[in-house]
Amino acid sequence: MVTSAEFLLSASNAGHFPPEGMPEVAFLGRSNVGKSTLLNRLLGQKLAFTSSTPGRTQSVNFFRVEDRMIFVDLPGYGYAKAPKSVSRAWQEVVDAYLLQREKLALCCVLLDSRRGWMETDLQLKEWLEFHQRPYVVVATKVDKLNQKEKNASQKAIREHYPSGEIIWFSGLSGQGVKEIWQTIWKRTVR
Template sequence: MFINEVEFEVDAHNVNAFPTPLKGEVAFVGRSNVGKSSLLNSLFGKKIAKTSSTPGKTRSLIFFKINTSYHLVDFPGYGYAKSAKSERNRWAALIEEYFQLERPRRATFLLVDSRVPVQSSDLGAFEWLISLGENVFVVPTKIDKLKKSELQKKLVDIRNAFGGANAFLPVSTLTRHGLKNLDSTLRNCMRGDWNEQE
């Protein structure tokens, strides 16, 4: 596996708390509860990102240092209606600021829940990231919840909806399906040859 050393670096509630950039960085974004933090823990092989069955667990940008040279950033989820509007606005502002900063960001991994139809909030996030010139990898999550035939159909829908993505990387943290592929995609991104992906 590419990731062999992980360290929690900082829990950033504002731009001033973002760490000094390293050689490369990737962001993990998606709706609340889609499985961002769980996926990072599975990639890391240890539970250092906080997860919860209650949406809204991650409330700031959490920077993890991997292999001493790169950052992985765990984002707060968007689309969580129950949190206070002022708090949602604050997260939205922080997310926007992050993407407007010059950082050595190689790619953004946009996680989408494979169990539900394509969501307009996910499409909105995708289009916004593409408009900023981001390399976006779409990661359908929780695929253990679908039968094989349902999954095939869902993946076709997702590919059609998110045209312009660098690649589609379905995963399950329960079965570990797709994790190796994701890990090697991360390696390619960090080394700057992510174009070799399909």
């Protein structure tokens, strides 16, 4: 597993992004979907700030993972209560990140397994496909579903994502951590 990881910096605009170097893995998804929780689970330590209050992560946070890669915790979108000025700022910094970073090796697109694709998720997916950014879908909070609900969720996610990889993740049990690491390793080997 990971032997060392550290918080690097938090950037509220593109001017504060660190210089590019190691391959980057970005965590994207709606507010409260579990991005920071997943990142902490992968690293085996609580480096990213998590909260039951949506909209907690408001800037782009960079974490160094050994001397191999950078994890990037992006602020969540689709938080209805966010003022317009905040959602515009969000859009700008996230767009800048996704457009500019040449070392972006993989985007983990997180969907709440109870909700599947929401409108904003589909917009993000189209955007990633248009700009040819590689991504994988992580369905979170799977501990909240029984088997029947999980089957229904899988079917719903597949409607907009017929053949790509779906990884089922639980921040409670750690289910999926191994699979997500396998995918990350595959995409980040230089």
